[in-house]
Amino acid sequence: MSDVAIIGGGINGCALAYELAKKGVNATVFEKGYLGSGATGRCGGGIRQQFDTEDNIRLAMESVKIFEKMEKELAYDIEYEQGGYLVLAHSDDETERFKENVKLQKSLGLNVKFMEKDEIHALVPILDLEGAKAVGGTFCQTDGHANPFRVTEAYAKNAERLGAKIKTFTEVKGIKKEKTFEIITEKEKIKADVVVNVAGCYSKNIAEMVGVKLPNKPYRHEILATEILKPVLKPMIISFTDGIYFCQHKTGQIVGGIGNPDEPSGINPSSSFWFLEKMAKTITRYIPVFKNLNVLRQWAGMYDVTPDARPILGKTKVENFFVACGFSGHGFMVAPAVAKGISNLITDGKTSIPIDNLSIDRFKKGIVKKEGAVVG
Amino acid sequence: MNDETIICRCEDVTHKEVVDAIDEGYTTLDEIKRKLRCGMGACQGRTCMRLIARVIKEKTGRRLDEILMPTSRPPEKPVPLGIFASYEVASKNARNCDATESVKHFPSNLGNAPHFRRCKANNSEAFSEVKNE
Numbered sequence: 030m031s032d033v034a035i036i037g038g039g040i041n042g043c044a045l046a047y048e049l050a051k052k053g054v055n056a057t058v059f060e061k062g063y064l065g066s067g068a069t070g071r072c073g074g075g076i077r078q079q080f081d082t083e084d085n086i087r088l089a090m091e092s093v094k095i096f097e098k099m100e101k102e103l104a105y106d107i108e109y110e111q112g113g114y115l116v117l118a119h120s121d122d123e124t125e126r127f128k129e130n131v132k133l134q135k136s137l138g139l140n141v142k143f144m145e146k147d148e149i150h151a152l153v154p155i156l157d158l159e160g161a162k163a164v165g166g167t168f169c170q171t172d173g174h175a176n177p178f179r180v181t182e183a184y185a186k187n188a189e190r191l192g193a194k195i196k197t198f199t200e201v202k203g204i205k206k207e208k209t210f211e212i213i214t215e216k217e218k219i220k221a222d223v224v225v226n227v228a229g230c231y232s233k234n235i236a237e238m239v240g241v242k243l244p245n246k247p248y249r250h251e252i253l254a255t256e257i258l259k260p261v262l263k264p265m266i267i268s269f270t271d272g273i274y275f276c277q278h279k280t281g282q283i284v285g286g287i288g289n290p291d292e293p294s295g296i297n298p299s300s301s302f303w304f305l306e307k308m309a310k311t312i313t314r315y316i317p318v319f320k321n322l323n324v325l326r327q328w329a330g331m332y333d334v335t336p337d338a339r340p341i342l343g344k345t346k347v348e349n350f351f352v353a354c355g356f357s358g359h360g361f362m363v364a365p366a367v368a369k370g371i372s373n374l375i376t377d378g379k380t381s382i383p384i385d386n387l388s389i390d391r392f393k394k395g396i397v398k399k400e401g402a403v404v405g
Numbered sequence: 406m407n408d409e410t411i412i413c414r415c416e417d418v419t420h421k422e423v424v425d426a427i428d429e430g431y432t433t434l435d436e437i438k439r440k441l442r443c444g445m446g447a448c449q450g451r452t453c454m455r456l457i458a459r460v461i462k463e464k465t466g467r468r469l470d471e472i473l474m475p476t477s478r479p480p481e482k483p484v485p486l487g488i489f490a491s492y493e494v495a496s497k498n499a500r501n502c503d504a505t506e507s508v509k510h511f512p513s514n515l516g517n518a519p520h521f522r523r524c525k526a527n528n529s530e531a532f533s534e535v536k537n538e
Contacts, residue, residue, distance in 0.1 A: 063436045070439060178439045256447060256483060280442070300479050309489030320487030326449060326478035 034221035037228035039069035043184035044368035050191035061200035071330025095365035105183035114172035141169040230331035232354035251304035257281030413453035415446020
């Protein structure tokens with residue numbers, strides 16, 4: 030018997046287990062592989078607040094507040110760095126749009142500004158603005174990155190210390206809903222009062238087990254890591270026009286990805302040569318000296334994408350069945366705030382974390398404001 | 406082998422660190438790789454993975470053939486971004502084929518390319534070369 034069954038042992042599942050355990054709730058995480066074996070462990074580790082929808086900006090800002098104190102709270106080195114995010118604009122249209130975004134972000138309290146080319150050059154001297162065809166950009170210093178494995182482990186260890194159970198290599202095969210839920214795995218059946226679906230690209234399948242339909246679709250996104258080198262790049266550089274993002278991690282490697290607009294939907298963890306070539310061509314255009322930098326490996330992970338590229342958080346039509354999924358590539362960065370919000374919803378029925386507008390009901394009403402600031 | 410024996414030379418991981426990780430409950434190569442970074446360096450696990458598999462075997466009693474190797478990621482060897490950036494042959498066919506397939510289209514003399522060089526664990530030296538160009 031468990032009060033809350035959490036399906037998915039990525040960053041969102043482990044963070045939620047920690048927040049619930051902190052409140053004295055008996056939580057169990059079910060993870061089919063090892064912790065972080067899905068999207069969490071495959072992501073770039075970026076933490077960005079520069080979105081263009083209010084809900085995403087607020088959620089990411091709450092999250093950064095938690096990240097800033099996380100090493101102390103969880104007593105763990107998560108390799109967190111607030112090197113900032115530089116979002117490049119490539120045209121007058123984009124500049125206009127970004128200036129609007131900055132207005133919205135500033136009105137919500139984010140410290141962000143539009144930068145002209147000379148300011149960008151002073152900030153990132155190795156970036157070739159001509160090669161990148163950039164005309165300006167926005168910069169937020171409190172954006173940054175952390176090591177996804179370490180953050181997941183920090184949450185998991187602290188959750189266990191506070192009494193949560195974590196079952197790795199335990200796949201959920203079915204969920205029975207009677208008076209309470211019964212979680213069926215290969216080894217056992219465990220009853221739970223509440224179920225939270227945080228299964229990333231498998232969320233849709235898990236939701237179907239209790240008759241909840243999710244509009245999410247999985248898409249492959251690829252990424253690569255280079256050899257390590259001394260610190261040369263402070264901020265994360267991203268471009269919505271080129272679909273590229275890259276940064277230098279604390280351990281020294283450059284990690285980044287680029288999106289393929291023609292990628293078909295489906296679960297596909299394989300690596301493509303198309304990506305390697307496209308990424309190499311684009312990143313060496315942005316930073317020509319990287320041409321002699323060795324690529325060590327490339328891999329792929331799944332974005333769990335919703336129709337408006339914003340997460341689906343909270344209650345569903347099935348009582349006590351909650352979802353936190355559809356992060357559309359931003360699951361790592363918002364996880365700390367989402368975990369707080371969902372844990373409050375479970376224990377108190379409400380939360381001060383701004384997730385009310387992100388419930389699944391929004392699709393019924395037809396008010397869909399699509400998040401435009403998606404990359405990778 | 407003693408506590409301080411280096412098992413992963415790229416990331417300087419010792420025998421004791423591996424043993425401690427196993428004691429902590431990380432008993433697969435995938436988990437140990439992600440926890441300690443062994444196998445993420447220049448050699449991509451060619452040296453350390455078999456050694457670590459042996460430590461897991463000794464600690465857990467599992468057979469070596471039950472201990473799965475992590476997925477091998479392309480490229481096969483460290484390759485400079487500039488080589489891929491100047492690669493013109495890739496046709497539209499490469500777009501959706503997997504990397505193993507596309508290796509077939511790849512120049513076989515890649516290892517002899519003048520700017521191909523062995524990657525160093527800490528590449529500050531290599532980078533100063535880059536900067537001097």
